[in-house]
């Protein structure tokens with residue numbers, strides 16, 4: 001049942017009732033069962049009272065990943081939970097990056113990345129926003145250069161299946 | 163104007179609650195006050211909130227197999243009162259026991275100010291319960307309690323907590339408030355419960371059963387709580403499959419049934435554990451492959467395919483991979499299996515011959531010990547006492563056990579005859595559970611005799627509940643197996659810590675004087691000859707009676723699968739551990 005090697009990255013999508021304590025319970029579950037969770041995002045859905053929750057984690061073992069789904073489903077507030085098919089789903093995050101950039105750098109970034117400059121101050125301090133796959137965001141940060149980056153805020157993944 | 167506290171009691175009344183166990187204090191006073199006015203149920207005051215919660219457990223555990231299943235209800239005040247409930251609530255969670263804990267909370271205006279006796283009860287209880295609630299308006303109280311009890315009793319049972327701020331208890335409902343208990347449906351779209359098994363899975367299970375040469379049934383708690391022992395018997399007799407029991411599966415059907423192998427697991431019988439090792443098919447019914455059952459998972463039942471019938475889907479494939487998973491009510495599945503004409507009857511001669519050989523492996527050694535009646539230090543052996551208890555009661559009485567050697571020896575040697583007649587803390591193994599649990603059990607099944615069997619350690623963890631026994635004249639027979647040690651831990655020290663007895667010897671008070679202080683007749687027993695007669699004296703006495711039996715500290719509970727080991731590593735005989743220790 002288990003595949004070997006590098007823990008596989010997985011995304012679990014759950015729809016939950018938007019009641020007090022739900023997020024608390026889910027984070028307690030993650031700690032208690034020692035799941036290797038990387039990101040957790042929550043947003044409203046079109047249906048009032050129901051939230052959409054995306055959780056990504058690293059887990060080599062399929063059975064253990066299924067356990068996460070089952071443990072989530074066990075909560076009375078969780079309407080449904082399932083693991084997304086990695087090849088059939090989009091995973092995206094948003095990053096806001098503060099960095100020191102001159103005109104040359106900004107022009108070069110603008111060529112390569114679909115970013116948006118949110119603010120720019122004297123002495124070249126910029127705040128830019130970029131959305132996309134985590135690789136794109138990694139590449140963006142690498143292209144700025146580590147020594148120039150002041151601060152990065154990443155949203156964690158939200159995901160959707162085709 | 164109707165207030166919150168009235169609705170608390172109305173909801174409990176509508177839900178058929180008959181007993182409330184509890185302990186008062188500032189934040190729960192309004193509800194208690196209302197209870198006194200209404201007198202709608204019997205209130206039992208425990209001497210410690212943990213006792214109240216175990217008493218409530220006793221109600222749920224003992225009544226689940228009756229025509230009128232009750233949920234045990236306990237109440238406590240905020241802060242320390244609620245914190246004293248925690249152990250028994252966690253215990254209910256581990257043992258899938260429905261339980262409602264109602265706690266008072268400080269008023270909403272001062273929540274989060276570290277007010278006097280404020281604790282984050284919901285936060286503490288969240289990982290230990292099926293669900294927690296804090297209604298913030300009187301209008302929410304009835305629906306909250308109805309949903310809470312629905313959640314506690316639906317599917318796999320478990321505890322729920324309702325924490326009610328004091329001002330909400332006294333708040334009036336809004337104009338036009340209406341609640342119809344009979345029409346109420348909790349709105350829980352994701353809380354599904356699938357009692358009916360899938361036909362296709364049943365068909366595959368039946369095929370595996372018919373093909374198997376060395377099958378074994380693992381009978382778990384679910385069979386007992388669904389009162390499915392009789393269907394299990396019909397099915398097993400027809401298919402000719404031997405039955406091993408988990409700790410909580412015991413008493414599902416008479417343990418001396420020819421197909422019974424007794425308990426499996428760490429302190430299971432030789433025959434049950436050997437059968438597991440050699441089985442080619444395990445049909446596990448309403449159980450969860452706890453590590454005390456499986457031993458080391460990598461070596462558990464290496465040759466067996468597994469059919470797992472379990473109401474909680476998260477238990478399926480959790481510890482042991484299944485060939486056929488039946489996420490369903492085990493009672494429904496057994497009803498089908500007992501009547502399924504596709505089940506063929508097979509002699510399985512070779513399999514039963516091996517099982518007979520397993521049975522004989524240590525039988526003589528055990529019988530010899532029981533015949534001697536005393537251990538190396540000349541004091542009573544617990545297995546001798548339990549054998550006598552089985553004789554005196556004909557195995558028909560209810561046994562409530564504490565945690566330790568005496569518990570495992572009861573599980574091994576008591577001759578269970580009555581369905582759902584064995585109550586103990588299994589998953590959590592909480593010492594001190596037995597005395598208060600027996601109080602609840604006796605109230606739930608007043609027509610049956612109830613024995614509370616305890617060690618000297620566990621008894622002293624909740625002995626204050628003798629006060630409850632005294633005040634409410636609870637007719638339980640208290641059997642204290644006093645070996646002067648925390649015996650089970652001592653056993654591990656004997657076997658795995660070179661006999662260094664760290665923190666296990668204990669001095670005890672004069673238990674006779676304690677019994678006397680509570681007005682409970684008492685008898686101390688030291689001789690084998692006296693045991694049967696003393697047990698009969700307890701039976702004949704109308705009302706609570708306490709027996710203290712002086713037991714031999716050197717007794718070792720065998721067989722034993724050493725912690726971390728596999729079932730194949732089971733120690734079966736005293737000869738294997740060297741009698742010299």
Ligand SMILES: Cc1ncc(C[n+]2csc(CCOP(=O)(O)OP(=O)(O)O)c2C)c(N)n1
Nearest residue numbers: 566567568591593617618619620648649650
């Ligand atoms: C509350 C609690 N504390 C500690 C333990 C660990 N423990 C398990 S069995 C046991 C010894 C029990 O001694 P006693 O009640 O005298 O029973 P005996 O084993 O001697 O029959 C201990 C300390 C426990 N199970 N529960």
Ligand SMILES: [Mg+2]
Nearest residue numbers: 617618647649
């Ligand atoms: Mg003891």
